[in-house]
Amino acid sequence: MKKYILDFTLTENKALHDAYVLLKLTPADGAPLPPMLPGQFVNILVPDSPKTYLRRPISIHNVDMERNELWLLVRKAGEGTKHLAAMPTSSIINMVVPLGNTFSYPAQKHVAPLLVGGGVGVAPLLYWGKELLRQGYAPQFLLGARSKKDLLQLEEFAAIGKVHIATDDGSFGEKGVVTQHSVWNDDFSFIYACGPKPMMVAVASKAKSKQTPCEVSLENTMACGVGACLCCVEKTTQGHVCVCKEGPIFNTEQLTWQI
Amino acid sequence: MANLRVEIGGLQLKNPVMTASGTFGYGIEFADFIDLSRLGGIIVKGTTLEAREGNPYPRMAETPSGMLNAVGLQNKGVRYFAEHIYPKIKDIDTHIIVNVSGACIDDYVATAEIIASLPAIPAIELNISCPNVKQGGMAFGTSCSGAASVVKAVRKVYPKTLIVKLSPNVTNIAEIASAVEAEGADSVSLINTLMGMAIDAERRRALLSTVTGGLSGACVKPVALRMVWQVAHAVKIPIIGLGGISSAEDAIEFLLAGASAVQIGTANFIDPAITVKVIDGIDDYLTRHGFASVTDIVGALETN
Numbered sequence: 001m002k003k004y005i006l007d008f009t010l011t012e013n014k015a016l017h018d019a020y021v022l023l024k025l026t027p028a029d030g031a032p033l034p035p036m037l038p039g040q041f042v043n044i045l046v047p048d049s050p051k052t053y054l055r056r057p058i059s060i061h062n063v064d065m066e067r068n069e070l071w072l073l074v075r076k077a078g079e080g081t082k083h084l085a086a087m088p089t090s091s092i093i094n095m096v097v098p099l100g101n102t103f104s105y106p107a108q109k110h111v112a113p114l115l116v117g118g119g120v121g122v123a124p125l126l127y128w129g130k131e132l133l134r135q136g137y138a139p140q141f142l143l144g145a146r147s148k149k150d151l152l153q154l155e156e157f158a159a160i161g162k163v164h165i166a167t168d169d170g171s172f173g174e175k176g177v178v179t180q181h182s183v184w185n186d187d188f189s190f191i192y193a194c195g196p197k198p199m200m201v202a203v204a205s206k207a208k209s210k211q212t213p214c215e216v217s218l219e220n221t222m223a224c225g226v227g228a229c230l231c232c233v234e235k236t237t238q239g240h241v242c243v244c245k246e247g248p249i250f251n252t253e254q255l256t257w258q259i
Numbered sequence: 260m261a262n263l264r265v266e267i268g269g270l271q272l273k274n275p276v277m278t279a280s281g282t283f284g285y286g287i288e289f290a291d292f293i294d295l296s297r298l299g300g301i302i303v304k305g306t307t308l309e310a311r312e313g314n315p316y317p318r319m320a321e322t323p324s325g326m327l328n329a330v331g332l333q334n335k336g337v338r339y340f341a342e343h344i345y346p347k348i349k350d351i352d353t354h355i356i357v358n359v360s361g362a363c364i365d366d367y368v369a370t371a372e373i374i375a376s377l378p379a380i381p382a383i384e385l386n387i388s389c390p391n392v393k394q395g396g397m398a399f400g401t402s403c404s405g406a407a408s409v410v411k412a413v414r415k416v417y418p419k420t421l422i423v424k425l426s427p428n429v430t431n432i433a434e435i436a437s438a439v440e441a442e443g444a445d446s447v448s449l450i451n452t453l454m455g456m457a458i459d460a461e462r463r464r465a466l467l468s469t470v471t472g473g474l475s476g477a478c479v480k481p482v483a484l485r486m487v488w489q490v491a492h493a494v495k496i497p498i499i500g501l502g503g504i505s506s507a508e509d510a511i512e513f514l515l516a517g518a519s520a521v522q523i524g525t526a527n528f529i530d531p532a533i534t535v536k537v538i539d540g541i542d543d544y545l546t547r548h549g550f551a552s553v554t555d556i557v558g559a560l561e562t563n
Contacts, residue, residue, distance in 0.1 A: 003291040005532055045529065053476060054321050054528060096292075096531060223319050223326060224528040228284035230304075230330045231319035240312055240333055245288075 003096060003226070004034050010091045011069060016152055020120060021085040022061070023072045028092055033070060036063055037102035038128035039217060039249045042072070043225035044084065045094040052080035057222050057244070059123040059194075060098065062130070062156070070097075073152065075120035099225050100248045103128050103215055106189035109136050112161075114188040116178055116203050118144040118195025122152055124217050125194060129160040140164065142183055144199065148172035179206050188212055204252040205259040214252045218243045261545035262552040263538070265299070265519050267497050268420040268445025270354060270382055272299035272520060275553055276510065276538045279501050279524030280305055280358035280384060280424075281330065282475075285348050292531040296352035297538060299520060302384050303340075303348070305358045306374075308366040310336040314391060320457040320466035325476030325503070326525060327455050329469040331391040332360055337370045341377060349379035358424070360386040362395035364412045371417045381419055385409065385444075388426030388451035390473045400426040400451075403438035410442040422499065425449040425490075427479075432486045433493035440494045448499035448522065449490060450483045476525040477503045484516050491517025491558055505533065507540020514541075517558040 008025035015021050027033060043055040062071035076082045087093065106113045113132060115125040122143055132139040139161040145151045148171040157163045164183045165173025174181050178195075179202040191207040193200045194217035207214035220243040222232040227245030234243050236254045241247070252259060263274035277300035283289060286301040295301065313333025320327045334340070340357070348355055357374050361367035367385065374383050387400035387409055399405040410423055423439045425432055427450035436447050452473025457466040483502020490498055500518030504510050505526040513521050526533045541553060550556055 005292055005530070051323060052321075053324055054326060221317055221319050223328070223525075224282070224288075224531075226284070226288045226531065228288045229282060229319070229328065229528060230313065230333050231328055233313070233316050233318065233333070235316070240316075 001035065001037070001098065003099060005094065005096050006034070008070065008093050008095055010087055010089050010093055013085070013087060013089055017149060019076050020152055021074050021076070022153070023074060023084070023087075024064075024069045025072070025093060026067070026069050033063060033065070033068055034097065036060055036070070036098040038131045039102040039124050040098040040100045041248060042070070043096040043099055046080045046083050047091070047093065049080055049083040052083060054223055055096065055225060056080045056084065057099070057219070057225055059217065060127055061123045062127045073120055073123040096225055100244060101246065103192055103249050104190075104251070105135065106137060108189050111187060111189040112138045112140045113190040113192065114140050114142055114183070116142045116144075116191060116193040116195070118178060118199040119150070120152070121195030121199070121217070122157070123194070125192065126153060126156055126160070128192065129157065133160050140183070140188075142166065142178050142181055144178035144195070177202070179203060184210070190215070193217070201257055201259055204257060207252065208259055215249050216252055217248045218250060219248065261542055261550060263542060265553060267499065267520055268382070268422070270420045272354060274299045274538050275514065275520035275541070276534055277302055277356070277499070277520060277522045278527060278534060279522040280386070282524040282527050285344055286351055286355070287348060289527070289531055293535050297535050298353045300354035300356055301351070302356045302358050302522060304334055305332045305360045305386050305389065306334050306337050306340050306370060307332055307360050307362075308337055308370045310334065310339065315468040317466065317468055318472075320472070322455070322457060322474065322476070323478065325474055325478035327457055327467060327472040327474050328452070329391045329467045329472035331469070332389055332396070337373045341373055345377055345379070349377070354381055355379060356382045356384055356422070358384045358386050360389055360392070360396060362392070364409055366395070367409050368412050368416055371413045375417050375419060382422055383417060383419070384422040384424050384448055385413055386424050386451070388424050390426070390428060390452055390454045390471070391469065397426050397428060400435065401429050403434055406435050407438045407442050410439045410444050414443040420445045422446040422448050424451055426451050427482060427486055428454050433489045436490040436494045440496050444496060446497045446499060447490060447494065448501060450479070450486055450502045453479055453482065475503070477505050479503045480509060484512055487513055487518050488516040488560070504537070505529070507537045507544060510537050510541055511544055511556065514553065514556050515558070515560045517560070519554070519557050
């Protein structure tokens with residue numbers, strides 16, 4: 001899949017929460033967005049942020065073909081992402097796009113796939129859910145957060161499929177972590193997970209016990225984003241592989257996690 | 260357009276801009292972004308006799324104006340390179356140079372012999388300066404005798420252009436450069452990364468699995484420039500300068516300090532098309548200052 005270095009114009013910067021923003025971007029030259037697949041990411045050059053030397057990899061949250069917009073969900077984690085989150089609309093932002101691989105489709109359409117997200121890990125699941133729906137699958141979502149106010153983009157997810165919620169404090173949905181949710185009584189064709197590693201490990205373990213295939217999206221610290229520097233490696237059954245190139249989506253059977 | 264051709268130990272480069280080992284993969288990773296044939300050369304990933312898994316994750320930490328890495332020469336070994344990677348890159352219209360590393364002299368020699376048999380590889384860069392491996396690597400590059408012994412052994416089996424990549428983690432880099440020149444090196448490239456470390460104070464843990472790693476990026480440029488200048492006064496063989504080059508201006512500074520060519524490393528991560536911008540920028544500079552050839556500015560630093 002061809003990769004591009006492109007300038008984008010920031011068309012909208014919407015605060016979702018103290019810690020998260022939704023950025024909408026369109027190619028600065030007005031050209032159509034290049035083809036991008038669910039699960040892929042962009043590598044953003046953070047402008048005017050002297051402490052941010054490297055680009056910041058961010059998952060593709062959604063591609064709005066009608067408006068020619070790319071959506072990114074950004075958590076204000078450090079200097080670079082805080083700076084990005086504070087960018088005013090009309091800013092020009094340079095990105096290398098699209099990077100990484102994509103999710104695998106479930107083998108069957110009559111059983112629903114379950115997309116499990118925790119925190120900002122919900123980001124890649126929106127575009128993937130939309131794509132699954134478009135292809136005739138009936139995706140369901142299981143979203144986890146500390147509390148109700150930490151749940152992101154609920155309306156967007158609800159427009160695609162059934163949404164199950166787990167909050168640590170019980171302020172919305174079922175109380176507890178995602179793996180304690182009653183939705184696991186059902187069977188699913190495929191489990192996809194993105195979120196903090198302990199959550200993904202727990203989900204992978206759940207999927208394994210139900211003998212359901214499971215893919216996770218990893219976010220190891222990266223430098224180049226194109227498989228050149230070998231910094232972001234994950235240990236797999238095939239040895240160390242680059243999360244930026246061979247991933248970020250991995251079948252949990254490929255990983256050496258204790259599940 | 261100025262004449263950008265330079266010569267490194269018998270090797271004619273179309274321009275002085277190459278890519279640094281470990282920052283550009285095998286070149287093909289960047290084929291979507293630039294026309295690879297515009298490069299003076301591509302130095303591919305460090306290659307060893309046997310496959311190496313490299314160090315555990317995490318291997319990278321960002322620093323002010325730079326980054327630390329502790330990759331540890333992850334590669335599939337020279338035989339895999341010759342069989343599977345070489346066929347994919349041999350027809351790229353630029354010089355493909357293999358960076359060769361080893362845990363002992365015999366490994367360096369055996370690897371160099373295999374690379375010597377590949378007709379489309381006109382040169383090797385002998386890596387005696389990797390700070391991220393327990394055995395070999397930098398251990399050879401931090402003493403004159405160690406550096407000389409590897410170069411002497413490899414020179415016997417390697418007839419093509421032999422570049423030796425020097426470590427900055429030494430008291431006197433000029434002495435090491437002289438020692439490898441005396442053993443028949445055709446060129447020296449410098450600098451490899453500077454040993455450094457980074458700590459997460461909140462968690463009271465090192466940010467790299469190996470605790471220490473190699474520092475690269477814009478922050479090392481003044482150190483690299485100084486070392487190139489010192490080595491230029493100590494040896495007659497051509498120097499390839501690298502360390503933090505992120506613009507044409509940076510590259511020109513290295514040429515003025517005495518480098519005949521340059522390598523671009525970490526900057527490829529920030530702008531995957533930086534190399535061609537540097538080539539064009541050098542051309543503009545030469546034209547603007549009325550120089551007919553890039554060789555006119557090599558070592559042209561005016562002092563006092």
